[in-house]
Amino acid sequence: MSPVQRYLLWARPYWPMIGVIITLGVIQFVQPLANPWLTKIIVDEVLQGKGSWGLHEVVMVMAVITVCGIAINFIRGYLTAGLGNRMMRDLRDQLYDHLQRMSVGFYEQRHVGGLSSRILHDIGGAQNLIGGGVINLVMDLFLVLFAGAMLFKMNTMLAFIALAILPLYYLSFTNMNVRIRLAWRSVHRQMERISGTLVERMSGIRVVQAFNGEKIEKKRFNKQTHQHFKHTMSAHLVSNLLGRMSETLANAGGIVIWLVGGTLALNGKMTAGEIIAFQMLLGNLYGPIQRFADVNVTIQNSITNIERIFELFDEHPDVKDSPDARPMPVCRGQIRFQDVSFKYVIRTPVPQHMNNSKDPDLVEKEPTPKRFFWLPANVSPPKPVIELEEREAMHDISFEAKPGQVIALVGPSGAGKSTLINFIPRFYDADKGRVFIDGMDVRDYKLEDLRRHIAIVLQDNILFSGSIRDNLVYGRPDATMAEIVAASRSANAHEFIESFKDGYESIIGERGMRLSGGQKQRLAIARALLKDPQILILDEATSALDSESEALVTEALERLMEGRTTFVIAHRLATVVRADQILVIDNGRIVQRGTHKQLLREDGMYRKLYEQQLKAMKPEEMAELKYGT
Numbered sequence: 001m002s003p004v005q006r007y008l009l010w011a012r013p014y015w016p017m018i019g020v021i022i023t024l025g026v027i028q029f030v031q032p033l034a035n036p037w038l039t040k041i042i043v044d045e046v047l048q049g050k051g052s053w054g055l056h057e058v059v060m061v062m063a064v065i066t067v068c069g070i071a072i073n074f075i076r077g078y079l080t081a082g083l084g085n086r087m088m089r090d091l092r093d094q095l096y097d098h099l100q101r102m103s104v105g106f107y108e109q110r111h112v113g114g115l116s117s118r119i120l121h122d123i124g125g126a127q128n129l130i131g132g133g134v135i136n137l138v139m140d141l142f143l144v145l146f147a148g149a150m151l152f153k154m155n156t157m158l159a160f161i162a163l164a165i166l167p168l169y170y171l172s173f174t175n176m177n178v179r180i181r182l183a184w185r186s187v188h189r190q191m192e193r194i195s196g197t198l199v200e201r202m203s204g205i206r207v208v209q210a211f212n213g214e215k216i217e218k219k220r221f222n223k224q225t226h227q228h229f230k231h232t233m234s235a236h237l238v239s240n241l242l243g244r245m246s247e248t249l250a251n252a253g254g255i256v257i258w259l260v261g262g263t264l265a266l267n268g269k270m271t272a273g274e275i276i277a278f279q280m281l282l283g284n285l286y287g288p289i290q291r292f293a294d295v296n297v298t299i300q301n302s303i304t305n306i307e308r309i310f311e312l313f314d315e316h317p318d319v320k321d322s323p324d325a326r327p328m329p330v331c332r333g334q335i336r337f338q339d340v341s342f343k344y345v346i347r348t349p350v351p352q353h354m355n356n357s358k359d360p361d362l363v364e365k366e367p368t369p370k371r372f373f374w375l376p377a378n379v380s381p382p383k384p385v386i387e388l389e390e391r392e393a394m395h396d397i398s399f400e401a402k403p404g405q406v407i408a409l410v411g412p413s414g415a416g417k418s419t420l421i422n423f424i425p426r427f428y429d430a431d432k433g434r435v436f437i438d439g440m441d442v443r444d445y446k447l448e449d450l451r452r453h454i455a456i457v458l459q460d461n462i463l464f465s466g467s468i469r470d471n472l473v474y475g476r477p478d479a480t481m482a483e484i485v486a487a488s489r490s491a492n493a494h495e496f497i498e499s500f501k502d503g504y505e506s507i508i509g510e511r512g513m514r515l516s517g518g519q520k521q522r523l524a525i526a527r528a529l530l531k532d533p534q535i536l537i538l539d540e541a542t543s544a545l546d547s548e549s550e551a552l553v554t555e556a557l558e559r560l561m562e563g564r565t566t567f568v569i570a571h572r573l574a575t576v577v578r579a580d581q582i583l584v585i586d587n588g589r590i591v592q593r594g595t596h597k598q599l600l601r602e603d604g605m606y607r608k609l610y611e612q613q614l615k616a617m618k619p620e621e622m623a624e625l626k627y628g629t
């Protein structure tokens with residue numbers, strides 16, 4: 001099914017309203033169709049002193065029809081705006097909901113800016129298909145049918161002459177449509193690139209400035225916007241060209257009718273009123289056909305928006321609930337990895353139709369497909385060509401964590417420590433092997449339940465814009481103020497929160513104040529404490545802090561870890577010496593395991609890491625590290 005068919009099917013609940021709008025539009029046509037008729041009566045009968053109608057009566061009927069037409073037009077405009085906006089809102093909500101369910105892997109492969117461009121920009125354009133396209137098209141079709149029937153009733157020969165230009169219309173449409181659609185598709189794709197760059201570079205503005213990258217970024221942005229400008233101009237050029245071609249045809253038709261109709265009138269075969277009425281009705285035949293050129297641009301433009309929206313709906317989450325997923329009311333926190341192996345699949349889109357340009361910043365124009373000139377071309381969007389490359393990240397990982405134990409993961413950078421913990425909250429699923437929690441495969445639990453029992457504290461924790469309180473209760477919206485304060489006290493956060501003028505209601509993030517790394521970290525710990533999970537994941541949670549902050553955070557973390565199964569990833573060995581089990585990871589494998597004491601006795605990677613760090617340590621840190629040796 002094509003994206004447009006799918007969209008129309010999606011729009012089924014709105015069909016009744018679309019029907020009402022079209023009906024009102026058709027009723028409204030009484031005015032342009034009746035006016036030529038009434039004009040003929042005035043010219044041929046009233047002004048000649050013939051017939052039964054007086055001038056006042058005819059003008060009165062004209063006025064009533066006109067006022068009713070305007071009123072109906074107003075109501076129809078209001079309903080159409082309501083329909084378009086409602087459809088846009090609903091589709092946007094559904095797409096956002098769909099995207100929220102996509103797995104972490106999906107987001108790692110895409111520009112967030114590009115995705116937001118589809119949610120905002122493309123959905124705005126998609127609603128035009130019905131609001132600006134289909135409704136006007138159907139209404140105009142009715143107008144053409146009524147006007148055509150009336151023209152034939154007035155003068156069959158002239159009506160045939162008037163219709164003779166239709167094949168020319170058809171040819172210009174079939175030939176220009178494909179160009180219009182391809183041109184607009186390039187415009188939208190280029191806009192997506194721009195949005196992607198914008199979000200990425202603006203969120204990394206510190207790096208840009210620190211490396212004096214402003215000039216390069218300005219150049220890149222100019223290059224992208226210039227390409228967008230070029231595509232937009234070429235889309236307008238073809239759209240405008242089609243508009244003027246249909247205008248030429250309509251005017252040519254009108255002139256020919258004057259020539260033939262005028263000759264008939266001169267020969268006494270038509271009255272003056274008839275030829276004026278015929279010309280006026282002709283406007284109702286050619287007008288919609290001419291309008292169709294504009295409506296057609298809207299439709300072609302919307303179709304490219306719709307294609308891009310359904311491309312996203314066609315993506316399915318890799319990680320989702322199995323059909324017989326079970327609830328997880330309680331969690332003891334026993335975790336077992338059994339021969340877990342995993343490959344990252346790296347998806348690299350291969351640029352298509354790039355006219356030898358492999359510049360990732362630019363979208364090149366798609367070439368127009370070859371075809372017979374009287375047949376419409378198939379311009380469905382090219383299926384994205386994706387190169388898949390697999391990279392082994394984990395090999396046969398097996399271990400067990402008993403409830404309440406602390407498991408430390410150490411190893412060189414890129415060894416696979418963060419990858420390993422991804423399988424517990426199911427950010428990824430293992431390709432081979434299984435992960436059990438309390439004896440059951442994580443894939444058999446309901447995802448929402450599983451994640452309810454897990455909290456994660458990262459090196460750089462994300463806090464959302466809003467109040468401190470909003471951020472703290474993110475995982476537990478029903479938490480009471482007393483619970484929030486208690487969690488913040490345990491996280492060593494209460495004091496600094498209270499020092500702000502608005503306390504827990506202080507606004508942070510984009511629209512509010514900035515917090516230090518340590519403050520953010522303590523809020524993240526309080527947020528995790530409030531959630532009260534049985535499983536805790538600390539990924540480099542203290543590595544970005546100065547020693548004072550680190551002391552406060554470490555103390556808070558220790559309170560958080562009490563009684564929970566905890567996974568700690570840390571480059572600094574001081575934070576892992578007390579772990580119940582240390583897993584040394586290298587190249588995606590567990591190369592050593594044991595306690596700090598046991599591992600120091602072995603001549604392996606752990607001792608090397610330990611000795612390296614020992615050399616670089618201050619005496620107080622050393623005292624802590626030597627614990628247990």
Ligand SMILES: Nc1ncnc2c1ncn2[C@@H]1O[C@H](COP(=O)(O)OP(=O)(O)OP(=O)(O)O)[C@@H](O)[C@H]1O
Nearest residue numbers: 108344346391393412413414415416417418419420
């Ligand atoms: N989303 C991804 N797609 C493809 N490969 C990835 C992805 N994330 C990580 N990798 C690769 O997997 C390997 C392990 O990465 P991981 O982040 O687990 O290492 P790490 O031990 O946590 O490193 P660090 O201590 O530096 O954070 C690396 O080679 C990395 O390039």
